[in-house]
Amino acid sequence: xxxxxxxxxxxxxxxxxxxxxxxxxxxxxxxxxxxxxxxxxxxxxxxxxxxxxxxxxxxxxxxxxxxxxxxxxxxxxxxxxxxxxxxxxxxxxxxxxxxxxxxxxxxxxxxxxxxxxxxxxxxxxxxxxxxxxxxxxxxxxxxxxxxxxxxxxxxxxxxxxxxxxxxxxxxxxxxxxxxxxxxxxxxxxxxxxxxxxxxxxxxxxxxxxxxxxxxxxxxxxxxxxxxxxxxxxxxxxxxxxxxxxxxxxxxxxxxxxxxxxxxxxxxxxxxxxxxxxxxxxxxxxxxxxxxxxxxxxxxxxxxxxxxxxxxxxxxxxxxxxxxxxxxxxxxxxxxxxxxxxxxxxxxxxxxxxxxxxxxxxxxxxxxxxxxxxxxxxxxxxxxxxxxxxxxxxxxxxxxxxxxxxxxxxxxxxxxxxxxxxxxxxxxxxxxxxxxxxxxxxxx
Amino acid sequence: xxxxxxxxxxxxxxxxxxxxxxxxxxxxxxxxxxxxxxxxxxxxxxxxxxxxxxxxxxxxxxxxxxxxxxxxxxxxxxxxxxxxxxxxxxxxxxxxxxxxxxxxxxxxxxxxxxxxxxxxxxxxxxxxxxxxxxxxxxxxxxxxxxxxxxxxxxxxxxxxxxxxxxxxxxxxxxxxxxxxxxxxxxxxxxxxxxxxxxxxxxxxxxxxxxxxxxxxxxxxxxxxxxxxxxxxxxxxxxxxxxxxxxxxxxxxxxxxxxxxxxxxxxxxxxxxxxxxxxxxxxxxxxxxxxxxxxxxxxxxxxxxxxxxxxxxxxxxxxxxxxxxxxxxxxxxxxxxxxxxxxxxxxxxxxxxxxxxxxxxxxxxxxxxxxxxxxxxxxxxxxxxxxxxxxxxxxxxxxxxxxxxxxxxxxxxxxxxxxxxxxxxxxxxxxxxxxxxxxxxxxx
Numbered sequence: 001x002x003x004x005x006x007x008x009x010x011x012x013x014x015x016x017x018x019x020x021x022x023x024x025x026x027x028x029x030x031x032x033x034x035x036x037x038x039x040x041x042x043x044x045x046x047x048x049x050x051x052x053x054x055x056x057x058x059x060x061x062x063x064x065x066x067x068x069x070x071x072x073x074x075x076x077x078x079x080x081x082x083x084x085x086x087x088x089x090x091x092x093x094x095x096x097x098x099x100x101x102x103x104x105x106x107x108x109x110x111x112x113x114x115x116x117x118x119x120x121x122x123x124x125x126x127x128x129x130x131x132x133x134x135x136x137x138x139x140x141x142x143x144x145x146x147x148x149x150x151x152x153x154x155x156x157x158x159x160x161x162x163x164x165x166x167x168x169x170x171x172x173x174x175x176x177x178x179x180x181x182x183x184x185x186x187x188x189x190x191x192x193x194x195x196x197x198x199x200x201x202x203x204x205x206x207x208x209x210x211x212x213x214x215x216x217x218x219x220x221x222x223x224x225x226x227x228x229x230x231x232x233x234x235x236x237x238x239x240x241x242x243x244x245x246x247x248x249x250x251x252x253x254x255x256x257x258x259x260x261x262x263x264x265x266x267x268x269x270x271x272x273x274x275x276x277x278x279x280x281x282x283x284x285x286x287x288x289x290x291x292x293x294x295x296x297x298x299x300x301x302x303x304x305x306x307x308x309x310x311x312x313x314x315x316x317x318x319x320x321x322x323x324x325x326x327x328x329x330x331x332x333x334x335x336x337x338x339x340x341x342x343x344x345x346x347x348x349x350x351x352x353x354x355x356x357x358x359x360x361x362x363x364x365x366x367x368x369x370x371x372x373x374x375x376x377x378x379x380x381x382x383x384x385x386x387x388x389x390x391x392x393x394x395x396x397x398x399x400x401x402x403x404x405x406x407x408x409x410x411x412x413x414x415x416x417x418x419x420x421x422x423x424x425x426x427x428x429x430x431x432x433x434x435x436x437x438x439x440x441x442x443x
Numbered sequence: 444x445x446x447x448x449x450x451x452x453x454x455x456x457x458x459x460x461x462x463x464x465x466x467x468x469x470x471x472x473x474x475x476x477x478x479x480x481x482x483x484x485x486x487x488x489x490x491x492x493x494x495x496x497x498x499x500x501x502x503x504x505x506x507x508x509x510x511x512x513x514x515x516x517x518x519x520x521x522x523x524x525x526x527x528x529x530x531x532x533x534x535x536x537x538x539x540x541x542x543x544x545x546x547x548x549x550x551x552x553x554x555x556x557x558x559x560x561x562x563x564x565x566x567x568x569x570x571x572x573x574x575x576x577x578x579x580x581x582x583x584x585x586x587x588x589x590x591x592x593x594x595x596x597x598x599x600x601x602x603x604x605x606x607x608x609x610x611x612x613x614x615x616x617x618x619x620x621x622x623x624x625x626x627x628x629x630x631x632x633x634x635x636x637x638x639x640x641x642x643x644x645x646x647x648x649x650x651x652x653x654x655x656x657x658x659x660x661x662x663x664x665x666x667x668x669x670x671x672x673x674x675x676x677x678x679x680x681x682x683x684x685x686x687x688x689x690x691x692x693x694x695x696x697x698x699x700x701x702x703x704x705x706x707x708x709x710x711x712x713x714x715x716x717x718x719x720x721x722x723x724x725x726x727x728x729x730x731x732x733x734x735x736x737x738x739x740x741x742x743x744x745x746x747x748x749x750x751x752x753x754x755x756x757x758x759x760x761x762x763x764x765x766x767x768x769x770x771x772x773x774x775x776x777x778x779x780x781x782x783x784x785x786x787x788x789x790x791x792x793x794x795x796x797x798x799x800x801x802x803x804x805x806x807x808x809x810x811x812x813x814x815x816x817x818x819x820x821x822x823x824x825x826x827x828x829x830x831x832x833x834x835x836x837x838x839x840x841x842x843x844x845x846x847x848x849x850x851x852x853x854x855x856x857x858x859x860x861x862x863x864x865x866x867x868x869x870x871x872x873x874x875x876x877x878x879x880x881x882x883x884x885x886x
């Protein structure tokens with residue numbers, strides 16, 4: 001290998017850290033992962049707060065590249081459509097793509113355990129648990145590890161990857177270097193997990209192969225299926241204001257709120273009031289920064305470089321794509337400084353694009369049924385897709401079912417949206433006009 | 444006093460920390476200031492790197508309020524005009540305001556020493572030097588102080604103000620709290636200090652009562668007078684690119700560059716090549732964050748809450764205004780939590796506005812002579828000011844010669860600029876048209 005290194009150190013054995021380790025181990029490097037938490041495989045958290053993720057094309061591509069697609073497919077549930085739960089109790093299905101196209105519900109914990117298992121099968125990967133990283137010294141190439149007993153070790157590194165998430169210790173060190181661009185920005189909504197338990201003998205109480213959404217304009221509830229027949233639900237709701245988490249202080253208030261907006265869901269959630277007050281309310285941050293790397297020795301990857309809100313289901317997929325692109329660039333560069341430079345230059349515009357797409361998609365998800373203009377545009381878009389199945393891909397499709405760079409998906413999505421705005425203003429739109437005008441956005 | 448506190452702790456004895464201490468001491472509080480550096484009055488830094496500031500109306504108002512205007516006036520040099528040094532060597536003066544209106548050149552070090560002297564005259568103010576603050580624990584109301592010998596003390600506080608600048612320790616603690624909005628953003632330009640020494644027996648080699656500018660489109664040199672007859676010069680120049688700091692590596696290259704663009708200045712700077720390589724290249728950051736306070740116990744003030752670029756000469760003036768407004772709000776609020784809430788709500792829009800105005804003013808300063816359209820608008824603006832001396836104030840005037848809130852100055856400045864754009868497009872503009880159209884922006 002042309003990129004010289006005895007050992008590579010990774011902060012974080014989360015989804016991206018574990019997959020990155022596999023990529024690097026396959027290239028023959030000795031990899032050490034330092035993880036703050038205990039080994040989740042030995043201390044399995046009791047059910048209840050198992051966040052669900054939607055794995056889509058970019059994620060699969062990155063997993064396939066290192067030959068572990070099959071292991072994950074076994075635990076993933078395909079969701080072929082959004083199932084919209086309207087206020088009047090009616091349901092309407094909206095397929096995500098063409099026949100057979102789906103995004104896949106996976107449990108974060110389960111997927112992480114599988115990835116760590118895959119990683120530890122490599123003799124050249126070691127995961128060190130219960131290692132809290134406190135203070136990365138970029139110049140000395142050293143960090144402090146606080147052990148469970150409070151003892152502090154100093155660890156030297158040669159090459160360091162920060163896969164340590166939205167509150168990265170490596171990024172905190174970069175933030176203190178001169179001319180480091182950084183922003184963290186929270187949305188007005190927080191989220192709270194609720195659960196629809198399985199029915200008799202592990203049956204699903206709603207359609208299994210769908211992502212369920214209760215769009216309510218300013219807030220929404222979603223539900224993703226788990227393998228045991230339950231659904232993990234997430235309420236996205238404003239922290240403050242007229243209708244908000246801060247206004248719901250009693251079980252009676254929570255009962256009124258949930259029953260007013262989600263009566264069909266509540267009927268399936270016997271413990272929702274307890275869950276509502278027992279589960280935390282979490283915040284949602286977008287992190288943007290640059291550069292992602294320090295000289296020839298340290299580089300951010302995944303959420304530590306670009307934490308995004310979850311509304312496009314792309315946080316993990318983007319992090320996995322980071323690993324695949326980094327690996328690809330490793331074949332093209334002879335030293336780490338150049339590699340890191342090429343990596344951040346290639347990924348930064350795409351990370352910025354998916355951050356924007358994710359923020360925008362929240363509005364789309366909340367408004368799915370409420371806005372007639374939006375539905376009219378969606379109808380026209382479907383017609384274009386029918387007429388030109390090989391030449392037209394919606395923005396959602398580009399993000400979820402292709403590996404087209406996010407920045408291109410954002411740009412083409414905007415062009416498409418401009419066209420849809422124009423088309424929706426035409427009184428008697430027929431296929432001839434539609435075809436003529438669609439030419440400019442077809443591939 | 445209604446706001447209860449035994450002691451108040453301030454981080455930083457810089458300009459804002461010292462003035463804030465005086466405001467609080469006058470209200471009877473016991474004030475302790477912790478300062479990272481040694482006492483600059485005892486360890487006076489040798490001349491050469493004495494950054495100069497432009498004190499304007501907001502600064503004076505805040506100083507007057509605590510009765511120390513006179514002390515500062517004694518060491519301030521009025522600058523009544525911009526003196527533009529054109530590329531052909533010609534000079535053109537542009538008055539800042541009406542007759543007698545000036546901004547005032549003061550040395551940061553000198554002003555800081557005077558403010559500390561004023562502060563220490565109060566028996567209830569103590570300044571503790573050589574105290575590096577490392578770790579503010581907001582919940583425990585405690586911070587760590589690293590002494591010169593490396594010893595660590597833990598100090599408890601009751602009320603804490605962070606006047607500790609752009610890299611504030613208090614803000615670092617706030618950044619780790621949930622839902623804290625934060626951004627740091629650098630411009631592409633850095634700056635380097637150069638010096639025009641005094642002439643024979645302390646004479647000034649250029650017009651004393653002016654701020655000298657060499658606008659060169661993408662970069663610029665400025666010079667402010669010192670009391671000893673010298674001028675402190677600052678070169679604002681891109682870090683990277685065709686013409687940039689990174690391209691000037693040898694004395695020959697520096698010589699060529701400086702002589703090509705600033706020949707008249709170079710003629711007065713015998714040591715400019717040595718200075719160029721000896722003095723550091725510093726970066727310029729804008730920091731935006733929110734909230735500025737934590738519960739009823741801690742609050743940011745000055746640069747720690749809103750570091751801005753120096754191109755409007757308002758960083759210190761804005762920080763001094765913070766002190767005045769805080770003091771005013773102290774008479775209206777019965778507890779610290781309410782006070783901090785009112786303070787940040789009142790100041791945040793104004794801090795954001797001056798951050799924007801400062802970034803915009805860099806372009807204006809660099810382009811002063813180069814852009815005929817800009818000069819045409821300036822001429823029309825002057826005519827409006829002549830016709831309506833009591834009803835029209837330029838954006839520059841509102842910022843520098845009034846205490847009109849920055850947010851209002853920004854908004855009115857934009858309205859004025861829109862009008863100036865309209866007016867400059869009119870072929871035969873006479874006073875009648877001018878007057879008729881100006882009505883909408885007059886007070």
